[in-house]
Amino acid sequence: MQNVLLIGAGTMGMEHATSYYQMEDVHVVGIVDIRTEQAKKIIGDCDTKIFPSLEEAVNGLERIDVIDICVPTFLHMEYVMKAADYGIDVICEKPLAYTLQDAREMIDYCNDKNVKLYVGHVVRFFPQYSEAKQLVTNGAIGDIGVVRTRRGGNFPPGWNNWYADHEKSGGVILDLIIHDFDFLRWTFGEVERVYAKGLAEKNMDHLDYAIVTLVFKSGVIAHVEGSWAHERFSTQYEFAGKNGIIEYDSLKEEPVLLSLKQSNETKAGVAIPQSPLKNSPYFIELEHFLTCLKTNETPTVTAEDAYKALEISVAALQSLKTGVPVYLNQEGEN
Ligand SMILES: NC(=O)c1ccc[n+]([C@@H]2O[C@H](COP(=O)([O-])OP(=O)(O)OC[C@H]3O[C@@H](n4cnc5c(N)ncnc54)[C@H](O)[C@@H]3O)[C@@H](O)[C@H]2O)c1
Numbered sequence: 001m002q003n004v005l006l007i008g009a010g011t012m013g014m015e016h017a018t019s020y021y022q023m024e025d026v027h028v029v030g031i032v033d034i035r036t037e038q039a040k041k042i043i044g045d046c047d048t049k050i051f052p053s054l055e056e057a058v059n060g061l062e063r064i065d066v067i068d069i070c071v072p073t074f075l076h077m078e079y080v081m082k083a084a085d086y087g088i089d090v091i092c093e094k095p096l097a098y099t100l101q102d103a104r105e106m107i108d109y110c111n112d113k114n115v116k117l118y119v120g121h122v123v124r125f126f127p128q129y130s131e132a133k134q135l136v137t138n139g140a141i142g143d144i145g146v147v148r149t150r151r152g153g154n155f156p157p158g159w160n161n162w163y164a165d166h167e168k169s170g171g172v173i174l175d176l177i178i179h180d181f182d183f184l185r186w187t188f189g190e191v192e193r194v195y196a197k198g199l200a201e202k203n204m205d206h207l208d209y210a211i212v213t214l215v216f217k218s219g220v221i222a223h224v225e226g227s228w229a230h231e232r233f234s235t236q237y238e239f240a241g242k243n244g245i246i247e248y249d250s251l252k253e254e255p256v257l258l259s260l261k262q263s264n265e266t267k268a269g270v271a272i273p274q275s276p277l278k279n280s281p282y283f284i285e286l287e288h289f290l291t292c293l294k295t296n297e298t299p300t301v302t303a304e305d306a307y308k309a310l311e312i313s314v315a316a317l318q319s320l321k322t323g324v325p326v327y328l329n330q331e332g333e334n
Contacts, residue, residue: 001026001027002025002026002027002065002066002290002293002294003027003029003061003063003064003065003066004020004027004028004064004065004066004067004068005028005029005031005032005054005057005061005064005066005067005088006020006028006030006031006032006068006070007031007032007033007054007069007071007079008032008033008069008070008071008072008093009031009033009035009038009039009041009042009070010033010038010070010071010072010158010159011156011158012070012093012120013031013033013039013042013070014041014042015280015282016068016070016282016286017031017042017043017048018282019280019282019283019286019287020286021046022279023286023287023290026290027047028043028046028048029048029049029061029062029063029064030048030049030051030057030060030061030064031048031049031050031051032051032053032054032056032057033050033052035159036050036051049061054067054079054083058086064086064088065088065293066088066089066090066091066290066293067079067083067086068090068091068092068286069083069090069091069093070093072158072159072162072168072169073095073097073098073168073169073170073174073175074098074162074167074168074169076092076093076095076096076097076098077097077098077102077105077106079092080092080106080109080110080117081109083115084109084110084112084113084115084117085113087113087114087115088115089115089116089117089118089293090110090115090116090117090118091118091119091286091289092117092118092119092120093119093120094119094120094121094178094179094182094306095170095174095175095178095309095310095313096119096303096307096310097310098167098168098170098174099314100310100311100314104307106303107303107304107307110303116292116293117303118289118292118293118299118301118302118303119301119302119303119305119306120282120285121179121182121183121301121305121306121309122179122281122282123180123182123183123281124182124183124186124285124301125282125284125285125288125300127281128248128250129183129237129248132187132237132239132246133183133186133187135239135246135258136187136188136239136241136246137187140241140243140244140246140258140260141239141240141241141243141244141246141258141260142241142242142243143241143242144188144239144240144241145220145221145240145241145242146220146221146222146223146240147184147188147220147221147222147238147239147240148222148223148224148225148236148237148238149177149180149183149184149222149223149224149225149236149237149238150225150226150227150234150235150236150237151176151177151179151225151226151227151234151235151236152172152176152209152225152227152228152229152230152233152234152235153227153232153233153234154228154230154231154232154233155206155207155208155228155229156175156228163175163228166200166203170313170317171198171199171200171208171210172198172200172208172209172210172226172227172228173196173200173210173212173226173313173316173317173320174310174313174314174317176228177210177212177224177225177226177313178309178310178312178313180224180226181214181224181309181312181316182301182305182308182309184216184224185308185309185312186301186305188216188218188220188222189216189217189218190216190217190329191214191215191217191312191315191328191329192215192216192217192328192329192330193214193215193325193326193327193328194212194213194214194215194312194315194316194325194326194328195213195319195324196210196211196212196213196316196319196320197211197212197320198210198211198212198226200317200320200321201321206228207228207229208228208229209225209226209227209228209229210225210226210227210320211223211224211225211226212224212225212316212319214312217329232251234249234250234251235248235250236248236249236250236251243260243261244259244260244261245258245259246258247259311328
C-alpha cells in the first residue's frame with residue numbers, strides 16, 4: 001500500500017484524488033488545504049483525514065510515502081522544500097516553479113536530500129499525443145517541416161483569482177502552453193530559438209493569448225498558440241511532414257487523423273480511430289509515477305524535463321517583453 005498526502009484541494013487536487021481513489025493499493029491518507037471545507041468536498045465518505053497544514057499532517061499521520069502538490073504554482077517551492085526536509089518523495093503539478101532559479105534550487109535540494117521529484121507534465125500521457133510522437137519518430141510522415149499546436153479555453157477560475165495575477169501564474173505562456181513546449185521538446189529535441197507575441201504585457205482583465213514560434217536544433221519549426229479567451233476548452237495539433245500530415249482536434253468526433261500522400265498503392269486519408277479511454281491521462285500519469293517510486297525506474301518525464309520546459313516558457317516571456325528572439329542551448333553557453 002502506498003500512502004499519499006495531497007496538498008491543495010482545488011481543481012487539480014480533485015482530479016488527482018479521483019485518480020488515486022480508483023487505484024488499488026493506494027491510500028490517500030490526508031489532504032492539506034487552508035480551506036478545510038474545500039477538502040471535505042473531495043473526500044466524500046473516503047477514509048482520508050483533512051489538515052490545515054503540512055506540519056499537522058506529518059505529525060498526525062503514521063506513514064506518508066509521497067506528497068502530491070496541487071497548490072497554485074507560486075506555492076510549489078515552499079511545499080517541495082518542506083517535503084524534502086521530511087525526506088518524503090514528491091509529485092508536483094506543472095509548472096515546477098515560477099522561475100528557473102527556484103526550479104533549479106528545488107531539483108538540487110531534492111537530489112541532496114535523496115528525495116524523488118516528479119512533475120505532472122500530463123500531455124505525455126495523453127494517447128493522442130504519445131501516438132503522434134510515436135508516428136513521427138517511426139517516420140510515418142517523413143521529415144517534419146512545420147508543426148502547429150493550439151490549446152485554449154476560458155479563463156481559469158482559481159482560488160483567490162490567482163490565475164489572473166501574472167506574477168503568480170505566468171499567464172498562458174507559463175501555465176498553459178508549457179504543456180505543448182514539453183511535448184514538442186520530447187518529440188523534436190532541444191529548442192534553439194524562441195519568439196513570442198501575446199497579451200501578457202497588456203495586463204488585460206481575465207484575458208490572455210500568445211503565439212510562440214519555436215525553432216528546434218533539428219530545423220523543425222513549431223507555432224504554439226495558447227488562449228484564455230475562448231469559452232470551450234480544446235486542443236489541436238498538426239504535424240506536416242514530407243510524406244503526410246498528422247492532425248488532431250479534440251473538438252472533432254474522430255480526433256486523430258493520419259493523411260498520407262497518395263501513391264499508386266495507397267489511398268489518402270487513413271484515419272486512426274481512437275478507442276474511448278478506460279483511465280484518464282491523470283490516472284495513467286500518477287500510476288506511472290507511483291510505480292517508478294516503487295521500482296526506482298526513471299519516469300517518462302523527469303524533473304530536468306520540467307526544468308527545460310520552464311526554460312522555454314521563460315524565454316518566450318522574455319521574447320514577448322523585449323520583442324526579439326531568445327536563443328537557447330547555444331554551444332559554449334555556461
Ligand atoms: N496538469 C494539468 O493539466 C493542470 C491543469 C490545471 C492546473 N494545473 C496546475 O495545478 C496547480 C493547481 O492549480 P488548480 O487549478 O488546481 O488551483 P486551484 O486554485 O483550483 O486550487 C488551489 C488550492 O490550493 C489551496 N491553497 C491555497 N494556498 C494554500 C496553502 N498555502 N496551503 C495549502 N493549500 C493552499 C486553495 O485553497 C485551493 O483549494 C497549478 O500549479 C496549476 O498550474 C495543472
